[in-house]
Amino acid sequence: MRPYENEFASATENEELKAAIRERVAAEGRIPFRQFMAIALYHPQHGYYSSPRQRMGRHGDYLTSPEVNPIFGSLVAKQIRQMWQAMGEPQPFTIVEMGAGSGLLARDILAWASRRAPEFFQALEYRLIEVNEWLVENQRRLLRQVDPSLAGVSWLPSLEDTAPESVRGCFLSNELIDSFPVHRVAVRDGQLHELYVEWQEERFMESLGPPSTPLLQEYFDRLGLLPGEGCSAEVNLEALEWMKAVGRALGRGFVLGFDYGYPAEELYAPWRRDGTFLCFHRHNPSTDPYARLGHQDMTSHVDFTSLIQAGREQGLEPLGITSQGRFLAALGIAAGLERQADSELSLEEYYARRRAVTELIDTAGLGRIKVLIQAKGVGQPKLQGLEESEP
Numbered sequence: 001m002r003p004y005e006n007e008f009a010s011a012t013e014n015e016e017l018k019a020a021i022r023e024r025v026a027a028e029g030r031i032p033f034r035q036f037m038a039i040a041l042y043h044p045q046h047g048y049y050s051s052p053r054q055r056m057g058r059h060g061d062y063l064t065s066p067e068v069n070p071i072f073g074s075l076v077a078k079q080i081r082q083m084w085q086a087m088g089e090p091q092p093f094t095i096v097e098m099g100a101g102s103g104l105l106a107r108d109i110l111a112w113a114s115r116r117a118p119e120f121f122q123a124l125e126y127r128l129i130e131v132n133e134w135l136v137e138n139q140r141r142l143l144r145q146v147d148p149s150l151a152g153v154s155w156l157p158s159l160e161d162t163a164p165e166s167v168r169g170c171f172l173s174n175e176l177i178d179s180f181p182v183h184r185v186a187v188r189d190g191q192l193h194e195l196y197v198e199w200q201e202e203r204f205m206e207s208l209g210p211p212s213t214p215l216l217q218e219y220f221d222r223l224g225l226l227p228g229e230g231c232s233a234e235v236n237l238e239a240l241e242w243m244k245a246v247g248r249a250l251g252r253g254f255v256l257g258f259d260y261g262y263p264a265e266e267l268y269a270p271w272r273r274d275g276t277f278l279c280f281h282r283h284n285p286s287t288d289p290y291a292r293l294g295h296q297d298m299t300s301h302v303d304f305t306s307l308i309q310a311g312r313e314q315g316l317e318p319l320g321i322t323s324q325g326r327f328l329a330a331l332g333i334a335a336g337l338e339r340q341a342d343s344e345l346s347l348e349e350y351y352a353r354r355r356a357v358t359e360l361i362d363t364a365g366l367g368r369i370k371v372l373i374q375a376k377g378v379g380q381p382k383l384q385g386l387e388e389s390e391p
Protein backbone atom coordinates (compact mmCIF):
# COMPACT_ATOMS: atom_id res chain seq x y z
CA MET A 1 0.00 0.00 0.00
CA ARG A 2 1.31 3.44 -0.91
CA PRO A 3 0.28 6.58 0.99
CA TYR A 4 0.00 9.86 -0.86
CA GLU A 5 0.62 13.22 0.70
CA ASN A 6 1.12 16.59 -0.81
CA GLU A 7 1.91 19.66 1.21
CA PHE A 8 -0.03 21.94 -1.16
CA ALA A 9 -3.00 19.64 -1.56
CA SER A 10 -5.21 20.74 1.32
CA ALA A 11 -5.09 24.40 0.26
CA THR A 12 -6.47 23.70 -3.19
CA GLU A 13 -8.54 20.54 -2.84
CA ASN A 14 -12.20 20.42 -3.65
CA GLU A 15 -13.63 19.13 -0.37
CA GLU A 16 -17.06 18.26 -1.85
CA LEU A 17 -15.42 16.13 -4.50
CA LYS A 18 -13.21 14.45 -1.92
CA ALA A 19 -16.30 13.66 0.18
CA ALA A 20 -18.09 12.19 -2.85
CA ILE A 21 -15.16 9.88 -3.56
CA ARG A 22 -14.78 8.91 0.10
CA GLU A 23 -18.49 8.03 0.19
CA ARG A 24 -18.08 5.72 -2.78
CA VAL A 25 -14.96 4.14 -1.27
CA ALA A 26 -16.76 3.65 2.07
CA ALA A 27 -19.68 1.94 0.30
CA GLU A 28 -17.46 -0.46 -1.62
CA GLY A 29 -14.40 -0.88 0.61
CA ARG A 30 -12.13 0.09 -2.24
CA ILE A 31 -12.74 1.17 -5.81
CA PRO A 32 -10.78 0.55 -9.01
CA PHE A 33 -8.60 3.54 -9.88
CA ARG A 34 -10.73 4.00 -13.02
CA GLN A 35 -13.73 4.79 -10.85
CA PHE A 36 -11.72 7.28 -8.78
CA MET A 37 -10.54 9.02 -11.96
CA ALA A 38 -14.06 9.07 -13.45
CA ILE A 39 -15.43 10.84 -10.38
CA ALA A 40 -12.46 13.20 -10.04
CA LEU A 41 -12.75 14.34 -13.66
CA TYR A 42 -16.46 13.99 -14.43
CA HIS A 43 -18.47 14.28 -11.18
CA PRO A 44 -21.54 16.25 -12.41
CA GLN A 45 -21.02 19.19 -10.01
CA HIS A 46 -17.49 19.03 -8.70
CA GLY A 47 -15.46 17.09 -11.29
CA TYR A 48 -12.49 18.73 -12.97
CA TYR A 49 -14.28 18.75 -16.35
CA SER A 50 -17.65 19.83 -14.93
CA SER A 51 -16.79 23.06 -13.16
CA PRO A 52 -16.59 26.50 -14.77
CA ARG A 53 -12.91 27.26 -15.15
CA GLN A 54 -10.55 27.60 -18.08
CA ARG A 55 -8.79 24.20 -18.45
CA MET A 56 -6.96 24.46 -21.74
CA GLY A 57 -4.78 27.27 -22.95
CA ARG A 58 -1.88 29.32 -21.69
CA HIS A 59 -3.92 30.49 -18.66
CA GLY A 60 -5.25 27.01 -17.92
CA ASP A 61 -3.58 23.73 -16.98
CA TYR A 62 -2.40 22.45 -20.34
CA LEU A 63 -1.98 23.67 -23.90
CA THR A 64 -3.79 22.09 -26.83
CA SER A 65 -3.16 22.82 -30.51
CA PRO A 66 -6.32 24.88 -31.18
CA GLU A 67 -5.27 27.14 -28.28
CA VAL A 68 -1.90 27.86 -29.91
CA ASN A 69 -3.01 29.50 -33.13
CA PRO A 70 -5.82 29.41 -35.75
CA ILE A 71 -3.33 27.92 -38.26
CA PHE A 72 -4.07 24.54 -36.71
CA GLY A 73 -7.81 24.78 -37.39
CA SER A 74 -7.20 26.14 -40.91
CA LEU A 75 -5.07 23.15 -41.86
CA VAL A 76 -7.52 20.68 -40.30
CA ALA A 77 -10.27 22.39 -42.32
CA LYS A 78 -8.18 22.05 -45.48
CA GLN A 79 -7.86 18.31 -44.82
CA ILE A 80 -11.58 17.91 -44.14
CA ARG A 81 -12.45 19.77 -47.32
CA GLN A 82 -10.37 17.24 -49.26
CA MET A 83 -12.35 14.45 -47.53
CA TRP A 84 -15.57 16.16 -48.67
CA GLN A 85 -14.24 16.31 -52.23
CA ALA A 86 -13.19 12.63 -52.09
CA MET A 87 -16.79 11.76 -51.16
CA GLY A 88 -18.18 13.63 -54.19
CA GLU A 89 -19.02 16.87 -52.33
CA PRO A 90 -22.19 15.68 -50.56
CA GLN A 91 -24.71 18.17 -49.16
CA PRO A 92 -24.93 18.20 -46.25
CA PHE A 93 -21.51 17.11 -45.03
CA THR A 94 -21.50 16.80 -41.24
CA ILE A 95 -18.57 17.37 -38.92
CA VAL A 96 -19.17 15.92 -35.45
CA GLU A 97 -16.58 17.29 -33.06
CA MET A 98 -16.49 15.54 -29.73
CA GLY A 99 -14.87 17.07 -26.64
CA ALA A 100 -14.82 20.45 -28.38
CA GLY A 101 -13.37 22.29 -25.34
CA SER A 102 -13.31 26.05 -25.73
CA GLY A 103 -14.68 25.79 -29.30
CA LEU A 104 -11.60 27.28 -30.98
CA LEU A 105 -11.11 24.38 -33.38
CA ALA A 106 -14.74 24.61 -34.51
CA ARG A 107 -14.46 28.37 -34.92
CA ASP A 108 -11.25 28.16 -36.94
CA ILE A 109 -12.57 25.41 -39.21
CA LEU A 110 -15.77 27.32 -39.92
CA ALA A 111 -13.91 30.61 -40.36
CA TRP A 112 -11.47 29.07 -42.84
CA ALA A 113 -14.28 27.41 -44.80
CA SER A 114 -16.37 30.59 -44.98
CA ARG A 115 -13.38 32.64 -46.19
CA ARG A 116 -11.51 30.18 -48.37
CA ALA A 117 -14.00 27.52 -49.51
CA PRO A 118 -17.56 28.97 -49.67
CA GLU A 119 -19.07 25.92 -51.43
CA PHE A 120 -17.69 23.64 -48.73
CA PHE A 121 -18.97 26.06 -46.08
CA GLN A 122 -22.46 25.94 -47.61
CA ALA A 123 -22.46 22.14 -47.42
CA LEU A 124 -21.27 22.06 -43.80
CA GLU A 125 -23.27 21.03 -40.76
CA TYR A 126 -21.23 21.31 -37.56
CA ARG A 127 -22.28 19.36 -34.47
CA LEU A 128 -20.48 19.71 -31.16
CA ILE A 129 -20.54 17.29 -28.24
CA GLU A 130 -19.16 18.55 -24.94
CA VAL A 131 -19.88 17.36 -21.38
CA ASN A 132 -19.04 20.67 -19.72
CA GLU A 133 -22.07 23.02 -19.88
CA TRP A 134 -19.92 26.05 -19.14
CA LEU A 135 -17.72 25.25 -22.14
CA VAL A 136 -20.82 24.79 -24.30
CA GLU A 137 -21.81 28.39 -23.51
CA ASN A 138 -18.30 29.53 -24.45
CA GLN A 139 -18.53 27.61 -27.70
CA ARG A 140 -21.85 29.28 -28.57
CA ARG A 141 -20.35 32.71 -27.94
CA LEU A 142 -17.25 31.97 -29.99
CA LEU A 143 -19.09 30.46 -32.94
CA ARG A 144 -21.34 33.51 -33.20
CA GLN A 145 -18.17 35.32 -34.32
CA VAL A 146 -18.31 33.35 -37.57
CA ASP A 147 -22.07 33.53 -38.09
CA PRO A 148 -24.31 35.31 -35.53
CA SER A 149 -27.27 33.13 -36.57
CA LEU A 150 -25.31 29.92 -35.86
CA ALA A 151 -26.86 28.46 -39.02
CA GLY A 152 -25.78 24.86 -39.54
CA VAL A 153 -24.28 24.60 -36.02
CA SER A 154 -25.85 22.47 -33.31
CA TRP A 155 -25.00 20.73 -30.03
CA LEU A 156 -25.69 17.11 -29.16
CA PRO A 157 -25.89 15.93 -25.53
CA SER A 158 -23.90 12.77 -26.29
CA LEU A 159 -22.74 10.41 -29.01
CA GLU A 160 -25.66 8.10 -28.16
CA ASP A 161 -27.99 10.81 -29.54
CA THR A 162 -26.70 10.05 -33.02
CA ALA A 163 -28.76 7.43 -34.89
CA PRO A 164 -26.86 4.44 -36.35
CA GLU A 165 -25.20 5.15 -39.71
CA SER A 166 -26.76 8.64 -39.72
CA VAL A 167 -23.60 10.70 -40.12
CA ARG A 168 -22.23 11.41 -43.58
CA GLY A 169 -19.03 13.38 -43.08
CA CYS A 170 -16.26 13.41 -40.51
CA PHE A 171 -15.93 12.64 -36.81
CA LEU A 172 -13.29 14.90 -35.32
CA SER A 173 -11.62 14.99 -31.91
CA ASN A 174 -8.52 16.60 -30.45
CA GLU A 175 -7.10 15.18 -27.22
CA LEU A 176 -10.39 13.60 -26.25
CA ILE A 177 -9.54 9.93 -25.74
CA ASP A 178 -6.49 10.64 -23.60
CA SER A 179 -8.84 12.31 -21.09
CA PHE A 180 -11.05 9.22 -20.59
CA PRO A 181 -10.77 7.47 -17.19
CA VAL A 182 -8.42 4.49 -17.31
CA HIS A 183 -7.89 1.27 -15.42
CA ARG A 184 -4.38 1.08 -14.02
CA VAL A 185 -2.78 -2.34 -14.00
CA ALA A 186 0.47 -3.89 -12.84
CA VAL A 187 2.20 -7.16 -13.64
CA ARG A 188 3.57 -9.14 -10.69
CA ASP A 189 4.89 -12.72 -11.02
CA GLY A 190 3.57 -12.82 -14.56
CA GLN A 191 -0.01 -12.08 -13.44
CA LEU A 192 -2.17 -9.07 -14.22
CA HIS A 193 -3.28 -7.04 -11.18
CA GLU A 194 -5.35 -3.90 -10.93
CA LEU A 195 -4.80 -0.76 -8.87
CA TYR A 196 -7.51 0.10 -6.32
CA VAL A 197 -8.06 3.22 -4.22
CA GLU A 198 -9.05 3.09 -0.55
CA TRP A 199 -9.31 5.50 2.34
CA GLN A 200 -7.01 4.73 5.28
CA GLU A 201 -5.56 6.90 8.03
CA GLU A 202 -7.31 10.01 6.67
CA ARG A 203 -5.86 9.76 3.21
CA PHE A 204 -6.22 7.94 -0.08
CA MET A 205 -4.08 4.83 -0.35
CA GLU A 206 -3.45 2.51 -3.27
CA SER A 207 -3.45 -1.28 -3.27
CA LEU A 208 -3.24 -4.01 -5.88
CA GLY A 209 -5.96 -6.61 -6.34
CA PRO A 210 -7.37 -8.96 -8.94
CA PRO A 211 -8.72 -7.27 -12.11
CA SER A 212 -12.20 -5.79 -11.49
CA THR A 213 -13.36 -6.98 -14.92
CA PRO A 214 -12.33 -9.87 -17.21
CA LEU A 215 -12.15 -7.28 -20.01
CA LEU A 216 -8.66 -6.33 -18.81
CA GLN A 217 -7.14 -9.78 -19.30
CA GLU A 218 -9.07 -10.13 -22.58
CA TYR A 219 -7.58 -6.81 -23.70
CA PHE A 220 -4.02 -8.10 -23.37
CA ASP A 221 -4.93 -11.57 -24.71
CA ARG A 222 -6.22 -9.86 -27.86
CA LEU A 223 -2.95 -7.97 -28.20
CA GLY A 224 -0.90 -11.10 -27.44
CA LEU A 225 1.26 -9.29 -24.87
CA LEU A 226 1.43 -8.13 -21.26
CA PRO A 227 3.27 -5.13 -19.82
CA GLY A 228 6.71 -6.12 -18.50
CA GLU A 229 7.25 -7.83 -15.15
CA GLY A 230 7.07 -5.22 -12.37
CA CYS A 231 5.63 -2.59 -14.74
CA SER A 232 2.51 -0.47 -14.31
CA ALA A 233 0.33 0.56 -17.25
CA GLU A 234 -3.05 2.01 -18.17
CA VAL A 235 -5.94 0.42 -20.04
CA ASN A 236 -8.48 2.74 -21.63
CA LEU A 237 -11.51 0.48 -22.14
CA GLU A 238 -13.75 3.50 -22.70
CA ALA A 239 -11.70 4.49 -25.77
CA LEU A 240 -12.65 1.19 -27.42
CA GLU A 241 -16.35 1.63 -26.65
CA TRP A 242 -16.15 5.19 -27.94
CA MET A 243 -14.45 4.05 -31.17
CA LYS A 244 -17.14 1.44 -31.77
CA ALA A 245 -19.91 3.98 -31.10
CA VAL A 246 -18.31 6.35 -33.64
CA GLY A 247 -18.09 3.51 -36.18
CA ARG A 248 -21.77 2.70 -35.64
CA ALA A 249 -22.88 6.33 -35.99
CA LEU A 250 -20.89 6.94 -39.16
CA GLY A 251 -22.80 6.02 -42.30
CA ARG A 252 -20.13 7.10 -44.77
CA GLY A 253 -17.02 9.18 -44.29
CA PHE A 254 -13.99 9.64 -42.08
CA VAL A 255 -12.75 9.73 -38.51
CA LEU A 256 -9.94 12.18 -37.81
CA GLY A 257 -8.47 12.01 -34.32
CA PHE A 258 -5.49 13.68 -32.60
CA ASP A 259 -4.12 12.12 -29.40
CA TYR A 260 -0.90 11.37 -27.58
CA GLY A 261 -0.15 7.66 -27.84
CA TYR A 262 1.77 4.73 -29.31
CA PRO A 263 1.19 1.34 -30.89
CA ALA A 264 0.58 -1.30 -28.16
CA GLU A 265 4.07 -2.82 -28.40
CA GLU A 266 5.62 0.54 -27.64
CA LEU A 267 3.06 1.62 -25.03
CA TYR A 268 3.38 -1.64 -23.10
CA ALA A 269 7.12 -2.19 -23.74
CA PRO A 270 8.98 -3.79 -20.80
CA TRP A 271 11.17 -0.70 -20.37
CA ARG A 272 8.17 1.55 -19.70
CA ARG A 273 8.14 0.89 -15.94
CA ASP A 274 5.49 3.37 -14.76
CA GLY A 275 3.11 3.73 -17.69
CA THR A 276 2.18 7.15 -19.07
CA PHE A 277 -0.32 8.44 -16.50
CA LEU A 278 0.17 12.14 -15.69
CA CYS A 279 -1.66 14.99 -13.99
CA PHE A 280 -1.43 18.64 -15.05
CA HIS A 281 -2.06 21.74 -12.98
CA ARG A 282 -1.10 25.13 -14.40
CA HIS A 283 1.26 23.42 -16.85
CA ASN A 284 3.09 21.52 -14.08
CA PRO A 285 3.10 17.76 -14.58
CA SER A 286 2.81 15.44 -11.58
CA THR A 287 2.17 11.76 -10.97
CA ASP A 288 0.02 12.34 -7.86
CA PRO A 289 -3.70 11.98 -8.68
CA TYR A 290 -4.78 12.59 -5.07
CA ALA A 291 -3.45 16.14 -4.82
CA ARG A 292 -5.48 19.18 -5.95
CA LEU A 293 -8.57 17.02 -6.36
CA GLY A 294 -10.89 18.55 -8.93
CA HIS A 295 -8.29 21.15 -9.87
CA GLN A 296 -5.94 19.08 -11.99
CA ASP A 297 -6.27 17.22 -15.26
CA MET A 298 -5.37 13.53 -15.55
CA THR A 299 -4.32 11.95 -18.78
CA SER A 300 -2.66 8.87 -20.25
CA HIS A 301 -1.42 7.86 -23.69
CA VAL A 302 -3.64 6.00 -26.12
CA ASP A 303 -3.01 2.45 -27.38
CA PHE A 304 -3.53 2.93 -31.12
CA THR A 305 -3.31 -0.80 -31.92
CA SER A 306 -6.39 -1.58 -29.83
CA LEU A 307 -8.18 1.56 -31.01
CA ILE A 308 -7.71 0.59 -34.66
CA GLN A 309 -8.87 -2.99 -33.92
CA ALA A 310 -12.03 -1.64 -32.24
CA GLY A 311 -12.73 0.63 -35.22
CA ARG A 312 -12.36 -2.29 -37.65
CA GLU A 313 -15.10 -4.16 -35.78
CA GLN A 314 -17.47 -1.37 -36.87
CA GLY A 315 -16.21 -1.07 -40.45
CA LEU A 316 -13.65 1.70 -39.92
CA GLU A 317 -10.55 1.05 -42.04
CA PRO A 318 -7.38 2.93 -41.10
CA LEU A 319 -6.10 5.12 -43.94
CA GLY A 320 -2.99 6.02 -42.02
CA ILE A 321 -1.41 7.21 -38.82
CA THR A 322 1.19 9.93 -38.62
CA SER A 323 2.52 12.54 -36.24
CA GLN A 324 0.94 15.98 -35.97
CA GLY A 325 4.23 17.53 -37.13
CA ARG A 326 4.19 15.52 -40.35
CA PHE A 327 0.45 15.99 -40.85
CA LEU A 328 0.70 19.76 -40.63
CA ALA A 329 3.86 19.81 -42.76
CA ALA A 330 2.10 17.84 -45.51
CA LEU A 331 -0.79 20.32 -45.43
CA GLY A 332 1.56 23.25 -45.92
CA ILE A 333 2.20 24.72 -42.48
CA ALA A 334 5.59 25.94 -43.69
CA ALA A 335 3.79 28.51 -45.85
CA GLY A 336 3.08 30.27 -42.57
CA LEU A 337 6.81 30.91 -42.22
CA GLU A 338 7.04 33.14 -45.24
CA ARG A 339 6.34 36.84 -45.12
CA GLN A 340 5.81 38.59 -48.40
CA ALA A 341 6.78 42.25 -48.75
CA ASP A 342 3.09 43.11 -49.24
CA SER A 343 1.96 40.96 -46.29
CA GLU A 344 -0.95 42.25 -44.24
CA LEU A 345 0.76 40.87 -41.14
CA SER A 346 2.61 43.26 -38.87
CA LEU A 347 6.11 42.17 -37.89
CA GLU A 348 4.83 41.24 -34.41
CA GLU A 349 2.03 39.12 -35.90
CA TYR A 350 4.51 37.48 -38.24
CA TYR A 351 6.84 36.53 -35.36
CA ALA A 352 3.89 35.24 -33.30
CA ARG A 353 2.89 33.08 -36.25
CA ARG A 354 6.42 31.69 -36.58
CA ARG A 355 6.48 30.81 -32.89
CA ALA A 356 3.08 29.08 -33.23
CA VAL A 357 4.22 27.03 -36.21
CA THR A 358 7.29 25.87 -34.31
CA GLU A 359 5.16 24.97 -31.29
CA LEU A 360 2.61 23.00 -33.33
CA ILE A 361 5.22 20.82 -35.05
CA ASP A 362 7.75 20.52 -32.19
CA THR A 363 8.64 16.82 -31.99
CA ALA A 364 9.18 17.14 -28.23
CA GLY A 365 5.72 18.68 -27.73
CA LEU A 366 2.49 19.03 -29.69
CA GLY A 367 4.16 17.82 -32.89
CA ARG A 368 4.47 14.29 -31.52
CA ILE A 369 0.71 13.90 -31.06
CA LYS A 370 -0.54 11.09 -33.32
CA VAL A 371 -3.06 11.68 -36.07
CA LEU A 372 -5.21 8.68 -36.96
CA ILE A 373 -7.49 8.77 -40.00
CA GLN A 374 -10.04 6.01 -40.59
CA ALA A 375 -12.65 5.69 -43.30
CA LYS A 376 -15.93 3.90 -43.95
CA GLY A 377 -17.63 3.40 -47.30
CA VAL A 378 -15.36 5.80 -49.20
CA GLY A 379 -12.61 3.50 -50.51
CA GLN A 380 -8.97 4.40 -49.91
CA PRO A 381 -8.53 8.02 -51.03
CA LYS A 382 -5.05 9.53 -50.78
CA LEU A 383 -5.21 12.32 -48.24
CA GLN A 384 -2.80 15.22 -48.23
CA GLY A 385 -2.24 15.13 -44.45
CA LEU A 386 -0.89 11.57 -44.71
CA GLU A 387 1.51 12.25 -47.58
CA GLU A 388 4.51 12.77 -45.30
CA SER A 389 3.77 9.78 -43.04
CA GLU A 390 6.55 7.33 -42.35
CA PRO A 391 6.27 4.12 -44.40
Ligand SMILES: C[S@@+](CC[C@H](N)C(=O)[O-])C[C@H]1O[C@@H](n2cnc3c(N)ncnc32)[C@H](O)[C@@H]1O
Pocket residue numbers: 049056064065066067098099100101102129130131132135173174175176179
Ligand atom coordinates in the same frame (compact mmCIF):
# COMPACT_ATOMS: atom_id res chain seq x y z
C1 LIG B 1 -8.31 17.55 -23.11
S1 LIG B 1 -9.74 18.47 -23.43
C2 LIG B 1 -9.54 18.90 -25.15
C3 LIG B 1 -10.41 20.04 -25.55
C4 LIG B 1 -10.31 20.47 -27.01
N1 LIG B 1 -10.58 19.41 -27.93
C5 LIG B 1 -8.96 21.07 -27.30
O1 LIG B 1 -8.22 20.52 -28.10
O2 LIG B 1 -8.64 22.13 -26.73
C6 LIG B 1 -10.97 17.22 -23.47
C7 LIG B 1 -12.37 17.77 -23.66
O3 LIG B 1 -13.27 16.68 -23.84
C8 LIG B 1 -14.42 16.88 -23.06
N2 LIG B 1 -14.97 15.53 -22.82
C9 LIG B 1 -14.42 14.54 -22.11
N3 LIG B 1 -15.18 13.43 -22.16
C10 LIG B 1 -16.23 13.73 -22.95
C11 LIG B 1 -17.38 13.00 -23.40
N4 LIG B 1 -17.57 11.74 -23.04
N5 LIG B 1 -18.26 13.65 -24.20
C12 LIG B 1 -18.06 14.92 -24.57
N6 LIG B 1 -17.00 15.67 -24.16
C13 LIG B 1 -16.11 15.08 -23.38
C14 LIG B 1 -13.92 17.64 -21.84
O4 LIG B 1 -14.91 18.35 -21.16
C15 LIG B 1 -12.89 18.57 -22.49
O5 LIG B 1 -13.49 19.75 -22.96
